[in-house]
Amino acid sequence: MECKNCGAEVGIEYRLCPYCRTEIEHTNNTQANNSQPVIVVQNVLNNQNADPNAFNNSFDPLAALSSPKSKTVALMLSIFLGYLGIHRFYVGKVGSAILYFLTAGLFCFGWIYDIIKIASGTFSDGRGLTLTK
Template sequence: MEEKFCKFCGAKIAMDAVLCTACGRQVEEVKSSSQPNIVINNTNTNTNTNVNGGMVGGRMKNKWVAVLLCFFLGYLGAHRFYEGKVGTGILWACTGGLFLVGWAIDFIILLLKPNPYYV
């Protein structure tokens, strides 16, 4: 078996070795003619067409206005009218905020929404 010396650490390695078994460094070029040349062309032509974070046609509402309306006039459905939900606003007004259960649920949901939010 033919041997040669590693040019970095001086250890004896096989003549056809590419890496030194003692120090782990590369001692020879990798000879490979079968691999194709790879060309990477990164041209991004995409344009962002999102409006309002994907909410196309949504109306922006202030969270804190809705929270205050819900807290003070929620049993009358004022926060529902503010959001443009007239049907449920009338229902809230006729039932006292769905007997205050719907008012409490709406209040918690409004607190958890981001500011501004879209309806």
């Protein structure tokens, strides 16, 4: 910023020139600073409209969010050993796995609940990632 009255270099945070006390006009500078990001966003949107498949092909967010643990293995473990919490050990939910181990799968209620959750593809692992495969 430059003071129009005395020509001194003034920081953008000043509303008055510290040398001559003239009010500094910020309007031109703030407009220039704000307009640039808007143009960038508009360009991104225009590019997506031009090629809608470009974004979908490069990255699948659902694949990145699913657990690396096998849904089939977890289902088998939950059906045969679920009352011992083995399927919860398998997906890394160690705390609740120990609880299941000590209480026979929360007195079988948690065991049955987990089988339904795993079979319907809504069971998540120790990091909160859904078992989909």
